[in-house]
Amino acid sequence: MQKRRTYQQLQPEERMTIASMKQQGSSVRAMARTLGRPASTVSRELTRNTCSVVGYASAPAQWLSTSRREAARTCPKLHPQSMSWRVVLTLLEWKWSPQQISGTLKRMWPNDPTQHVSHETIYTAIYAQPRGELRRQLIACLRHGHSTRMSRKRGTDRRGQIPDMVSIHVRPPEVYDRVMPGHWEGDFIKGAGNQSSVGVLVERTSRLVLLAKMEDATAASALAGFTAKLNSIAAPLRQSFTYDQGKEMTRHQELSAATGVRVYFCDPHSPWQRGTCENTNGLLRQYLPKGTDLSIYSQDELDAIADSLNSRPRATHAFHSPFEVFERMLATASIHSASIH
Template identity: 75%
Template sequence: MRQQSLSVRAMARTLGRSASTISRELERNTLGELPYASHSAQVCSQGRRQAARAPRKLDMQGVGWQVVLTLLDWRWSPQQIAGTLKRVFPNEPERHVSHETIYNAIYAQPRGELRRQLVACLRRGHNTRMPRTRGDDRRGQIPDMVSIHVRPPEVNDRVMPGHWEGDFIKGAGNKSSVGVLVERTSRLVLLAKMDDATAASALAGFSAKLNSIAEPMRQSLTYDQGKEMSRHADLAAQTGVKVYFCDPHSPWQRGTCENTNGLLRQYMPKGTDLSLFSQDELDGIADSMNNRPRATHAWHTPLGVFAQTLALSHQPPASIQ
């Protein structure tokens, strides 16, 4: 039908499909200037499907799996195999495999004699894989968290300035990140360049940005339970802010920051390598955001509202006659 120059909608009616489905197929699976062909389209589709999945560490046809089978036959445990591979090949990470991957490869085998032989090589010899954590979260918790539910009520009211929300936005493949701080009353945005997503980087980046503003405007910071905030006590000591943590999986408790993240994607689209942005470029993006009029401020800018609240915070209280 493509060779007969039929329209996309005509093809869709004939095949009983949506016109957008036909259009997407033609766009994604046509090679350059060549006409659409079923064989080349299938090759393109299979290539994308393979690229979307990371290659297995233990390919059943690969050398690594044969090594694991041999060591299992020697009655080695998966932990012993994993540790030995790292010791023998310290500079070849492609040969490394975790003990969990070995367990998963064993129990992924179809039921049969090979599966029974492999399971028999394990210490306990369970026929089914037992849960790794027995339901317990072993990733570790952030120490001494203070819940958002004990946060002062004036923070919720947005009347008093100086209360912030924070987050990380991630780049391509979650390999780069930028720290985001938003003041709840004015919606002023601060962006901090991060070398990585570790707690040390979060402490350094957020401390530098918070300390760059006047002390009266540093009252509290509300964050999710990301592990990058595990050094929140150090952040509080360096900046004077009180750090509160949201409930798990509750992004609406930091709605201002979540909305700001969406606006920032105009400047840093998803899939962008955020490590390419310098701190000066991030400051330029923040300045652009802070000088955009906002409906919530009757079309005043966040920078203007922030400056006004900062000026009011330095005025002495009126005397009572």
């Protein structure tokens, strides 16, 4: 493994050595050997920081180097002399929150990003102030007035939490075995800029895919789209539905009431717990590429895509298609239902 190269800026004492050796007429390579530096570093130092009046001297060379580095730094949007900072200060005095300020600046100048400042930038500018009266006054303007920024990881994060979730860990064992049919996994696949989406349903045993057109990524659209698709399946083959903790599933109890499926939720950031759906999403990207507008597809077109995928032979089914496997499952479910009645 190649060792990573590091570089340290020339220090003031090294510049003093270079100045002294230059007065003595030493060569660039001799200076480099003394400092333990590459000759190119010393040569570049002499070229950049030699003053036309006094030649090379350590103090002017240090000043020139520091000035050049400071000039290369991007000026922050909220530097003390900027107009944006004065506007932010005024709105903070009005007791506006950084989020309110950020949103208002975007509304006032929708076509001028140079006037936009995120709420995080405002918080950073406030807490970057040196200790003193101005810092105390700015922090006092904030709603909570903490003297230091508090970690968002402390305690329980309740943002966007779905009420009355039932964990995947209490899902019946037969769901894992893929022996009993009727257990589904679901997801949204997103289009360009997350502005469009399609609902995906996959049956775990047969790998049958259903696609639902969504008007948007809201809970209302998810409820309507998934309800319609699940209710198009025979009742014995809709037993459970496993999803991630996306906010579009906040109305999962209504989905259960409308379809009879039991809804289970995966752990956060655990896509492998819905591995069948994740793999299917990869196959669907052949038909619905990333970065495209998914709203252009009608429900009939999505159904045709699902039919195409469901007709493809699968190695996991000994090269039978999901359609064939699902038809056998449906026939078995019908026979079982008839025998009960």
